[in-house]
Amino acid sequence: MAEELKVIVFTLANEEYGIEVDKVKTIERMAPITRVPKTPPFVKGVMNLRGVVVPVIDLRGRFGLPETEPTENSRIIIVSANDLEVGFIVDSANDVLDVMSDTIENPPEVVGGIKAKYLSGVAKVGEDRLLILLHLAEVLNRSEIIQLERFGSES
């Protein structure tokens, strides 16, 4: 029996991605972000989310895609997983979709320039729409940041 999965759809460099809806706390318009020194470049800083200070990362930068200036459509998706609460800057976020679990396939090695370990699968929606599902735990994996920090301090 195929289960139904509700996902929030957002775009990043013309690809469509999905995050399970229960991992998403809110979606915010771009807001002032305070830079935090000595963090990896994709960490844009921290923002005030109704009285709570939340770190914000640029998902493009996180995946090694070229970063762009925020536009009218840019959104910050606040996700919470593994006790972490983090905001993702994405190009746009505008849809909630139901995905049947039997339409999800394992991701190929690289999709849209993103390594497979950050992805939990690729779902086919309708006829020709592909939705790349994020593996949140891996995206938020801090050990990689620590490595990056080390790398940054050595260079």
Next chain:
Amino acid sequence: MEMNQYMSIFIDEANDHLQSLNENMLRLEQQPEDIGIVQVIFRSAHTLKGMSATMGFEDLASLTHEMENVLDLVRNGKLAMNGTIFDTLFKGLDALEGMVQDVVAGGTGKRDVADLVARLKAIVKGDVESQGSGAKAAAQETPASLTLDQFQQSVLIQSLESGHQAYFIEVTVREDCLLKAARAYMVFDVLEKHGEVVKSHPSVQDIEQEKFERSFTVYYITKTDEQTLADQVSRVSEIESVRMKAVDKSSLQEMNRAPEAPSSPAAATVRETAAAAAPAASAPPAPQQPEGSSPRSAPATGGGAVPRTIRVDIERLDSLMNLFSELLIDRVRLEQLASEVRRADLTETVEHMARVSSDLQNIVLKLRMVPVDSVFNRFPRMVRDLAKSLDKKVDLVITGAETELDRTVIDEIGDPLVHLIRNSVDHGVEPIADRTQAGKPETGTIHLRAYHSGNHVFIEIEDDGRGINRPKVLETAIKRGVLTAEAAKSLSDDEVNMLLFAAGFSTADKVSDISGRGVGLDVVKSKIESLGGHVSVTSTFGKGTKFSIQLPLTLSIISAMLIKLGPEKYAFPLSSIVETASVKREDIRTLHGTRIVEYRNTIVPVVSLAELVESPHYRDDGETETEMLVVRKGDKLAAVLVDEFIGQSEIVLKTLGKYLTNLDLVSGATILGDGQVALIVDPNALIK
């Protein structure tokens, strides 16, 4: 029945009852004759038993049951408390605590209590063979005596005169009845349809809270005849028996005189009911019951007036605080708008809102304050056990337990205090022989004090023990390599005392089970400092030692200096700022590659904040005159160059979340009046 939703209530209440059991057992140990305390203990144990059985924790219930049996004998004067009984009961309490902790941790609360149960049973049997159960059975059969105050009597007399019938009714519910309170309520419902209940025993509130055994009694006025009434009442399910007795004028008048004789059971119950009604102190000694009066029907005052409180999840308080700080930001915006619009009525409203919100702020902050008692209350028991195991006599005197501290501080302060108190009992107070030799009373005294002073709370632990032995401390310090023999000579007494807090230092000759397990006072010191506090020690050799801990009232609000670097804003904790000044560029000199500046006749290293935070918008090299902050860490100073001072402000501390850690430069963040986040600079990171 879905039990999970009751689990947290069970855990909270079980902990409360265990705490009260512990406290009262200690009191009882001091005053073993006070049956009032036994009553309180008995009630707590009884409630705990009931709760545990309902939740299905059989071991918990059965152990409590046995303890209750022992207590029952004690309160009926059939058993005198002695050291063995106390120890067994305390062991029982420990086991109960262990089980409750297991439940908290998600376990089943199971534990092998057979040994303890057997010992408790032995106590019951040993002294009073078979009387244990006999006494209980007898007690249950004794009808609850019930007396009336004058007003109620006159009501009854008047009703009788006006042709009503008055009855004394005793209702007994079945032993296996699950919802006693509900059944009782149904009985009351029936009764109230046909007449009026003048008086009930236990009180209606107690009955509603199931604070009665199997039976309750009422005085009742009605026009319905006895038979119909008895029928109706016994129709309520799970009712075992209904006994009704008509009351006439003469018996009422008889009772009127009864209270004059203080030794009669009637008088005792009058006093009893008075105690139940009066909002007494948290643990009122229940009035002493004359032997033979109905002990089982003692009113379950449940520890008297329970403070009217509710339990709130700390996360909810945090989110209340967050939302409130959002409100403050909106207030600032409104104030700005109002000053632009310049309309008198708008300004007035905004000003009023400002006043209300600052009151609200005080309340919100106070909500997070908890009396230190919640930490202190476990110490008497701890000191008792420690003293016993060390064969010492120690009194713990607690003062200022009502002093309030921020919840976050309270949560963290427990372990350091345990450590310091253990330390005082173990190393401070001498063995009895040494004390008598030194001409001191056998019993050592440890004072645990808490009090407010300014924006700080002080906690002191003072013992009248042997004090700090300077030569021995120095000897150990040198042996452990904490300092050199040379340096030791020039130390002041205070500096020697502070050596106790040095890492890897322990003066105990033997490593005992209680303290001196390698983790020393250095852990205490670093813990307290991480809370923004300060610990010091003073001592007179031979007279005693005093540890003094200074803690900030709250961790969530600090005074800070806000500064600007171009458009970016940063906050510096005011506590670490010595002075603000401006410095001419040419006064900054370079010495061995380090930039320095002369400040009040000392040479201070210069740190550029813009460089440290890699500010993209501002460089200080271009300026001819720069603002500087002189900050302090211990006795070291540093001058921090900044762009511009904004001013001093009270800021609410926030964490940056778990995603961003290992930020050595930034200790946290705060939300400014304009809704933006400003980072708080950790001055300790600026001084190497």
